[in-house]
Amino acid sequence: MQTLTQVPEMVEKEALGTLRFPSHDVLTLPVQQQWRRYEAERATTLGNGYHGKVDIYFQTADGATKRLYTTVWACDAEYLTLKSGASLPLRAVVGFDFY
Numbered sequence: 001m002q003t004l005t006q007v008p009e010m011v012e013k014e015a016l017g018t019l020r021f022p023s024h025d026v027l028t029l030p031v032q033q034q035w036r037r038y039e040a041e042r043a044t045t046l047g048n049g050y051h052g053k054v055d056i057y058f059q060t061a062d063g064a065t066k067r068l069y070t071t072v073w074a075c076d077a078e079y080l081t082l083k084s085g086a087s088l089p090l091r092a093v094v095g096f097d098f099y
Helices: 013-018 030-050
Strands: 054-059 065-070 072-075 079-082 087-089 093-098
Touching (some): 013 065, 030 079
Antiparallel strands (some): 054 065, 054 093
């Protein structure tokens, strides 16, 4: 996982529709991408089974790192589906924090 050099801005899931995301994957190593997919599946299990929330750290097209605290309902190879139907491209996700 990449280290964060500054505190990421907290955003609400309702604001995701106004953000632009990078067209490339923010994680360059395949092992990082595999770990992110594993954690996305874990976050989905937590959301569906226990209605638990996670912090999702992601980057926007301008390179800014943001943080979102929400429930993940589903994931596939390309997107996370969040509570209320919002979606986030998996390629923009830097990592997760579980509580």
